[in-house]
Amino acid sequence: MSVTVEQPDTTKRRPPGRGRSRHEGVGRLAAYLVSPSLLVLGLVIGYPIVSALRLSFVKSIEGIDPDTGLITRTSAFSLENYTNIFKGDTGAVFWNAFWNTTTFTVVTVVIETTIGVCMALIMNKAFRGRGLVRASILVPWAIPTAISALLWRWIFAADGVANDVLHANVLWTTEGFQAWLAVVIADTWKTAPFIGLLVLAGMQVIPAEVYEAAKVDGASGWRTFWRITLPLVKPALVVAVLFRMLDVLRMFDLPFVLIGPHKASVETLSILSWYEMNNLRFGPAAAYSTVLFIYVAVVAYVFVRVLGADIVGRGIERSR
Amino acid sequence: MRGRRGSSVSVAVLSTLTLVAGVAGCGGDDGGGGTSAKPGTFDGKGAITWATGKDTSGYIKSALDTWNKDHPNEQVRLIELPEAADAQRQQLIQNAQTKSDAYTIVSTDVVWTAEFAANGWIEQLPEDAFPMDKMLKPAIETAKYFNKLYAAPWRTNGGLLFYRKDLLAAAGVTEAPKTWDEMKQACQKVQAKNPGIGCYAGQLEKYEGLTVNFSEAVQSAGGVVVDDQGKPNVNTPEAKQGLDFLAQGLSSGVIPKDAITYKEEEGRRAFQDGKLIFHRQWPYQYALANATDGSSKVSGKFAVAPLPGLSGPGKSSLGGLNLAISKFGKNKGTALEFIKFITSEDEEKVQLEKTSEAPVYTDLYDDPGLQQKFPYLPMLKASVENAAARPRVVKYGDTTLAIQEEAYAALTGKKTSDQALKDLQSKLESIVGK
Incomplete structure (x- = not known):
């Protein structure tokens, strides 16, 4: 959201006494002017969040009328939806999904960042056919996740291309490490270009003089990369990594379509929430979503704190 | 300056949030089944809708054309749902949760009957409205819940x-x-x-x-x-x-x-x-x-x-689809008549010829003309007659x-x-x- 209202700097020309009320008037006007957008944001973001939060505390108790077979349902506010998540069998399922979500995030983001930076380095070079290379690197990113998951399912089928190329007979979509690996491969294929694209944008604003100076000083290509490219591209890179992390933490469609629902080796937190909702248990579904929401928020906060990710564009001001 | 602007913005945000919280608080979520389990009255006549999976063969459209020509005041409009059963179920449930009258007739998978009936989303149907003695017993069973009929068998399927x-x-x-x-x-x-x-x-x-x-x-x-x-x-x-x-x-x-x-x-x-x-x-x-x-x-x-x-x-x-009437739909009289029409033996025969969807009538499996076109019919009959839900x-x-x-x-x-x-x-x- 970048709704900023620049106030005309009129205070200096006015007597100090009147300036204050004038200032307040302008501030109020600004508030009125942004209120429509805030209202819209409140309705499409605020309302669902608050409503989901409220729902997550609603515990519904169901019974079946022994004569008619109809469901009787009463509901009450309770913490049970949350406590149930961590208890017994559901607890095991939850921690497994939590583990999957976390390992997916760490592993895919590390691989994607490495490959993405390499892609950006290639795309940033001036050579013949550069346009073609850029376009082809970006193709995976342009394909919707569900479609790419279907494509990869063909590749990872028992009689698919992957087994043909490897001369192996791996059953990729069955439970086990190979299913997890298949998701990592497909996700990397699809989203490394995203990091590549953002990093490329960061690289293109690095002035050529810096590189020329490095060359004059006799710095090696490797040293130039570590000492010049990487530090200067860091603000863009950190934002790209943050976006990817937030994206992977709520991963749903890729494991769901590629491997299938209810496969413990690739079940993520969003899939748990989907399953509860699909079985009309909206309270527990909202509780799962809230737990995921908190997890994402904590990761984002820590990340911003530790790496100083600059998501609101303050860094540009600072460097000026 | 930054502080002042910030505070008026946050006031606006807060007030918006309080507002939506209030709205959210108003919305109730106590749905659940009704208290009675008797066949409804089916007397309203007029335009209705039918929500079913994608009509890939075009058969449903042609059947609707036939019906709509004969019933100018009781038009049936087709609402196509996604092809995947899970997505269909989700949409039907959403419709029922909001008690919307958008769907009158709904196609229900054989395994949904109990859930839909128990939640009070579909009407109990009168058993004498359909020629059940001519239908495959296991197919009828899939349309029943607590020994009462909640849907009309329409398509069946066996391995x-x-x-x-x-x-x-x-x-x-x-x-x-x-x-x-x-x-x-x-x-x-x-x-x-x-x-x-x-x-x-x-x-x-x-x-x-x-x-x-x-x-x-x-x-x-x-x-x-x-x-x-x-x-x-x-x-x-x-x-x-x-x-x-x-x-x-x-x-x-x-x-x-x-x-x-x-x-x-x-x-x-x-x-x-x-x-x-x-x-x-x-x-x-x-x-x-x-x-x-x-x-x-x-x-x-x-x-x-x-x-x-x-x-x-x-x-x-047993696989297959049944037709049910949404509790929240209008003109249920027309809906029942239409279900009788579309699940009639004649229509099922046309459907088999055009779509190869297996009918619920025993006789059709023995029809020599149909057997010539679908040589597997006798085997399928043996399969579904002996099948279990x-x-x-x-x-x-x-x-x-x-x-x-x-x-x-x-x-x-x-x-x-x-x-x-x-x-x-x-x-x-x-x-x-x-």
Whole structure:
């Protein structure tokens, strides 16, 4: 959201006494002017969040009328939806999904960042056919996740291309490490270009003089990369990594379509929430979503704190 | 300056949030079933809608044209839902949760009846409105909940054993096997001449198809998953023999290892590529595997038979669609009349000819004209007449997942059949609450 209202700097020309009320008037006007957008944001973001939060505390108790077979349902506010998540069998399922979500995030983001930076380095070079290379690197990113998951399912089928190329007979979509690996491969294929694209944008604003100076000083290509490219591209890179992390933490469609629902080796937190909702248990579904929401928020906060990710564009001001 | 602007902005945000919180607080979420279970009155006449899966063949449109021409004041409008059953269910449930009158007639999968009826989303229907004596008994059962009719049977479906009659004949086997042992023996004879070909496959990937195949194996060995009273009963020797047929089949190689990843389409590819001798499949494969455009290597080389069992013919799981009337729809009188029309024997015959969807009328399976066009009809009749419905429980989603979890664990060797069935029994008991 970048709704900023620049106030005309009129205070200096006015007597100090009147300036204050004038200032307040302008501030109020600004508030009125942004209120429509805030209202819209409140309705499409605020309302669902608050409503989901409220729902997550609603515990519904169901019974079946022994004569008619109809469901009787009463509901009450309770913490049970949350406590149930961590208890017994559901607890095991939850921690497994939590583990999957976390390992997916760490592993895919590390691989994607490495490959993405390499892609950006290639795309940033001036050579013949550069346009073609850029376009082809970006193709995976342009394909919707569900479609790419279907494509990869063909590749990872028992009689698919992957087994043909490897001369192996791996059953990729069955439970086990190979299913997890298949998701990592497909996700990397699809989203490394995203990091590549953002990093490329960061690289293109690095002035050529810096590189020329490095060359004059006799710095090696490797040293130039570590000492010049990487530090200067860091603000863009950190934002790209943050976006990817937030994206992977709520991963749903890729494991769901590629491997299938209810496969413990690739079940993520969003899939748990989907399953509860699909079985009309909206309270527990909202509780799962809230737990995921908190997890994402904590990761984002820590990340911003530790790496100083600059998501609101303050860094540009600072460097000026 | 930044501080002041910030504070007025945050005030605005806060007030917006309080506002929406208030709105959210107003919305109630106490849905749930009604209190009565009697057939509704069906007297309102007028325009209605019918929400059903995608009309891929164009048959539904032509049927609607016929009806709409005769009933200018009771027009039926088609609302096409997504092709995937899960997505259809989701949309129907959303519609019911908001008590919307957008849908009058809804097509319900045979396994949804209990859930929809118990939640009070669909009307109980009068049994005398339909010629039930002419319909397949198991198909009617899928439309009932607590012994009351909640939907009209419309399309049915049963499993068939597709087999390579050319290979069997070459190996000197003249008849399709009726038991699992006969099938395995036939395979040995065929495999002696054709090394590398797989014996049997079904749908064993962890999804709804596994529930179908597991239930079939259990039933075909004389067991049940959930009995007539709605009580789970899978911790039995019969169920174990059924599950062992699949689990030992996989470990001994009777069922190829790849088959654990097969859904309908993967299995069909394998059968059409000539990699399987026997294949448990729905009738739709018949036309596709017989295609002469080069897509199938087994065109004209296979035949179908009823599913085999432990000591005699097997017992298929039933698929299909029923038609129900939404509790929240308008003009239910027209809706009932239209359902009578579209599920009539004449219409079902047209539907079979145009879409190859299996009808619910016994007579149509014996029609010589239809048999010529669909040679598998006599076998399909034998399959559906002897078939059993999948567990009819309100929490079907949890039930099918429990079955999938435990059956898959047994098939992949994570658990013994005994352990899997014991765990399944306790899971099902806690789901059904009995």
